[in-house]
Amino acid sequence: MEENLIAERIRDVPDFPKKGIVFKDITPLLQDAKAFAGVIDGMAEGAKAYPFDLVCGIESRGFLFGAALAKELGKGFIPIRKPGKLPWKTAAESYELEYGSDTIEIHVDAASGGKRVLMVDDLLATGGTMAAAIKLVKKIGGVPVACAFLIELGFLNGRKKLGDLPVHALVRY
DSSP: OOHHHHHTTOEEEETOSSTTOEEEEOHHHHHOHHHHHHHHHHHHHHHTTSOOSEEEEETTHHHHHHHHHHHHHTOEEEEEBOTTOOSSOEEEEEEEETTEEEEEEEETTTTTTTOEEEEEEEEESSSHHHHHHHHHHHHTTOEEEEEEEEEEOGGGOGGGGGTTOOEEEEEEO
16 A cells, blocks of 8 residues: 555544644554455564564554454464553563653563564654554563564654564555
């Protein structure tokens, strides 16, 4: 699916979640079955360049794309969640983001034994969330191989926080 056709289905919401931020609302895209399928196809095509065992999605919108991508590519899925949401032993990582700070968790056995992991989220902004997720996967013995996003806000230079991992984004602002 062409970048402009995807971008047409992403709505700008000014001053959300706080004044001065323009939120990229993907709800219209998710409501369009063909557009959503096109996004998953596009992400899958970009991911095929990197051999990996598992797809890791970050709560919550990363679950939408990560789980669908895992199914499309015949891979398992790892959720990274907010604290207290996973029912077993976890590892945690705290980080700063554009409007505060947060912590994420993963099951300690989610990618053990050096499993190669494709990291997925809906949006790359300043890179704080994905950088924390990468650290978390490494902490439990996994090997992040690449990052896939629906949207990249290039003007925020989030790629710089992701080290030398390849980054694939379908739409860039």
